[in-house]
Amino acid sequence: MNPDIDPFTEFLASLQAQFSGVTVFVQSIVTPGWRQNQIIILIALASIAWVLHRVSGNLLENYVRSREGWAKWKLRMVVQVKRRLGLMWFALMAGSIYLVMQNITWPSRSYLIGLAATLAAVWVGIAYAARLVRNRFMRRMVMWGLWIYATFYFLNIADEVSAFLDRLAIEVGDFRLSVLTIITAAVVIGVLFTGARLVSTTTSARIRKNEDISPSMQVLAVKGVQVLLYGFAFFMGVKAVGIDLTGLAVLSGAIGVGLGFGLQKVVSNLVSGVIILIDKSIKPGDVISLGDTFGWIQTLGARYASVVTRDGKEYLIPNEDLITGQVVNWSHSNDFVRLDIYFGTAYGDDPHVVRKLAVDAAKGVDRVLSFKAPVCHIVGFGDSSVDYILRFWIKDPTGGLTNIRGNVYLALWDTFKEHDISIPFPQREVLMLEDSKLALSRGTHIPAPE
Known part of the structure; x- marks a missing residue:
């Protein structure tokens, strides 16, 4: 970026250049010729793919309904295939026409068709690859991000877009933060977080299968591995994009002091959770009584313990209450x-x-x-x-x-x-005197004894 040129002016010039390129492309499409013919072919293929999507989707749905006892993963796969049948049909037909036109005419006369077929195939692959992300919101973010990047890449404008995003920056002294840096950091941290989650899941499964480790130490080890991996992924991601964190040391210290005063209960519960895991006083599966609550520990979280009662209620008890209150652990040392x-x-x-x-x-x-x-x-x-x-x-x-x-x-x-053993209950005998019986038969009032 030229320091003598105003950033806003450079931004407007970049927008004008991009708009000029789009205008030239639109004019080439409007003008009769092979480029316009390719656009007409793509529109026709899109219409045919939409019809095939509806027809084949109904056939596939009827086929699945006629089958019983399918596993859930098979049904999920069928749903994903049904959603993208139109894109698959389009990629297949466009790719076939592209191969035919490459052999019977000049390559430039089928360039747009080949580009559309490639993009459609890549979009389908990205949609299925994004299924590895479990969170629905994050999966959509990853899928749309990859779609946009793939489109820019195959259109050969990725470098221009990167330069444009890099010019959208905030500069304060030596500090410079651009939109490109933010996007790069998000992508790198996301990839590292995904890797950390996979490693954490594998490590956690092995730790839980180890019978030599007590349940409480298993929970502590799993949480320690998660904190270590996710923390390492975050800092490595930030450092990978060139953001210096040394300047944030003083600010983070001040924020820590403020959080210490404002979140005393939260911090107390976090520390209490660590103490519970270390001293093994309560572990998953233990049967406890706390006040009127009687049930067994289902999970030990960072802030609370989940206690499930016999009637199906799940109580989330803060860890601090388990440390400071009187808890009856029916299965602390043994299950008797x-x-x-x-x-x-x-x-x-x-x-x-x-x-x-x-x-x-x-x-x-x-x-x-x-x-x-x-x-x-x-x-x-x-x-x-x-x-x-x-x-x-x-x-x-x-x-x-x-x-x-x-x-x-x-x-x-x-x-x-x-065995004729009787269970007694309190009984009372009432004795009626002769004078009392005679008075009652005549309806005479009997005075109370003095």
């Missing part, structure tokens, strides 16, 4: 959990028999451990019953606690009913 249930029987039933029957009933329930034998003890003499406690162990608290208690209660009911 002891449960207690209370019941009572009549005073006329032999307590020795009741205890034996209760233990046998608990042993016959699924999920109750036999090698940790249930025990039954008398805990008191109530107003109308002898009170007992039955204790038993299970090894799968994730299977639920209420349901196993209910099954043991049901087993006790069946056993006691079979």
